[in-house]
Amino acid sequence: MSLWTWVLLACAAAYATKLIGxxxxxxxxxxxxxxxxxxxxxxxxxxxxxxxNTFSGDGGISFDARLGALAAAAIxxxxxxPFIVVVIAGAAAAAGLRLLGLP
Amino acid sequence: xxxxxDDAGSRRSPKFTPATKMGLSITLAVSLFGIxxxxxxxxxxxSFWQTVALSALMFTGGSQFAFIGVLASGxxxxxxxxxxxxxxxxxxxYAVQLKALLNPRGWKKYTAAxxxxxxxxxxxxxxxxxxxxxxxxxxxxxxxYIGWNLATIFGALLGDYITExxxxxxxxxxxxxxxxxxxxxxxxxxxxxxxVLVALVTVLAVPAVPPGIPIVLAAAVAVGWGVISQxxxxxxxxxxxxx
Numbered sequence: 001m002s003l004w005t006w007v008l009l010a011c012a013a014a015y016a017t018k019l020i021g022x023x024x025x026x027x028x029x030x031x032x033x034x035x036x037x038x039x040x041x042x043x044x045x046x047x048x049x050x051x052x053n054t055f056s057g058d059g060g061i062s063f064d065a066r067l068g069a070l071a072a073a074a075i076x077x078x079x080x081x082p083f084i085v086v087v088i089a090g091a092a093a094a095a096g097l098r099l100l101g102l103p
Numbered sequence: 104x105x106x107x108x109d110d111a112g113s114r115r116s117p118k119f120t121p122a123t124k125m126g127l128s129i130t131l132a133v134s135l136f137g138i139x140x141x142x143x144x145x146x147x148x149x150s151f152w153q154t155v156a157l158s159a160l161m162f163t164g165g166s167q168f169a170f171i172g173v174l175a176s177g178x179x180x181x182x183x184x185x186x187x188x189x190x191x192x193x194x195x196x197y198a199v200q201l202k203a204l205l206n207p208r209g210w211k212k213y214t215a216a217x218x219x220x221x222x223x224x225x226x227x228x229x230x231x232x233x234x235x236x237x238x239x240x241x242x243x244x245x246x247x248y249i250g251w252n253l254a255t256i257f258g259a260l261l262g263d264y265i266t267e268x269x270x271x272x273x274x275x276x277x278x279x280x281x282x283x284x285x286x287x288x289x290x291x292x293x294x295x296x297x298x299v300l301v302a303l304v305t306v307l308a309v310p311a312v313p314p315g316i317p318i319v320l321a322a323a324v325a326v327g328w329g330v331i332s333q334x335x336x337x338x339x340x341x342x343x344x345x346x
Contacts (some may be wrong), residue, residue: 004264006180007153010170011160015189018163019216021198022207029203037329038203039223041170042228044325045196047298048318051305053278056298056317059311073282075234083121083283084128090279091132 065097122235123240125284126242129222132276133164134250139268140167141258147175151259158255162248165315166191190273192314196322197224202229204236218244222280229284297328 028034054066072093076086137158144154150170157216158169166187173183198219202209204227207215218241227240267280289295301321 001179003149003180004153006184007149007156007170008160010166010184010187010328011156012244013184014161014163014166014191014194015216017191018189018194018198018219019213021195021200021219022202022212022216024199025201026202026206029199033333034203036333037326038200040325040329040332041196041200041322043285043288043294043297044287044301044321044328045193045200045318046229046281047301048305049225049281050278050285051302052317053274053281055306056309056314057342061306065269065272066275066278069272069278070282072275073279076279077283077286083125086283087128087132087276087279089278090282091272093272094275094278095270098270098272099164 019065036046062103064103068097068102106235111174113262116199120235120238122230122239123242125226125229126239126246129226129243130246130250132273132280133222133247134254135271135273136164136268136277137251137254138258140164140171140251141255141260143175143258144171145259145262147171149174152213154259155252155256156250161187161191162217163191163194165221168208169314186313189313193221193315193322194219194317196319197221199223201227201240205240214241215244218248220244220247222247225281225284229287248332254340291330293332300324300328 050070054070055061055063057064069090073086073090076089081089140158141154144157144167145151149157157170161167161170169190170183170187173186174180178186198216201215201219201224205215223240223244226243227236230236230239285298289298301324303315304324305321308320312320
């Protein structure tokens with residue numbers, strides 16, 4: 001098969017994995033337990049995305065300038081900074097630490 | 104600044120509500136990563152149009168990087184498809200979340216599916232008001248879609264001339280984005296405990312399982328947590344509100 005076929009196959013698979021979640025019958029989602037779980041899953045997904053984006057490196061865990069970004073963002077949030085300031089603090093911390101020679 | 108958006112929404116243009124602003128700032132940070140995707144995809148042996156097709160049709164960054172990563176390391180195209188699909192499984196979890204939250208119907212469902220990614224899910228679920236959840240999802244999803252695709256074209260054309268987004272601290276910006284979206288939910292001890300547990304599970308899982316799967320494990324932990332805490336709460340007085 002040509003590379004094009006594989007590219008389109010991968011794209012179709014990606015769309016199917018997204019769409020399948022929307023095709024879950026609505027009835028299944030009405031249960032009060034689902035509301036409860038939806039709350040815990042939201043916290044978990046966000047926490048996992050924070051952890052992944054901070055620590056995942058090439059095929060494993062890595063400790064680098066992103067830890068500084070995490071700390072800077074946490075401090076900005078504790079000081080009740082607006083969203084965009086928090087994001088800029090994270091970027092500036094990572095960029096600054098790399099200028100200082102951190103990986 | 105953000106106090107009056109709810110009742111002002113009907114009278115004024117809802118363009119710059121907090122969810123919209125979040126979506127637009129995230130669009131900017133995340134889109135710039137599309138430049139490095141475009142450059143790396145061409146370097147890994149894809150043609151310009153194949154690179155453009157991946158961003159336009161696959162549109163889920165982790166899977167796209169997995170696809171070209173396998174090809175660049177000399178892997179078979181079938182392995183690239185498998186890797187990309189595995190990384191994308193978390194989008195199914197997001198889609199169920201978003202169906203419960205937004206319940207898009209008709210053609211909107213098929214469009215929503217395409218723009219279901221880490222960022223659009225995160226911004227939507229971080230909002231309290233339903234109107235803001237909708238705005239957060241669509242502004243982030245469509246914003247990142249446009250930005251990511253333009254940046255891919257740019258990166259694919261300029262290739263080697265592009266500097267690493269890491270030098271600009273953009274990976275740090277992404278960390279900050281997700282922490283900022285999680286933060287308002289950490290108002291009591293239970294969500295804190297859950298978040299710490301899940302972060303730990305994720306970090307331990309990252310070296311052990313394929314990329315993308317730690318997020319699915321995190322969701323499984325949360326389902327277990329939800330079932331157990333629901334059972335416990337039923338025997339106590341109702342506390343109102345989920346995590």
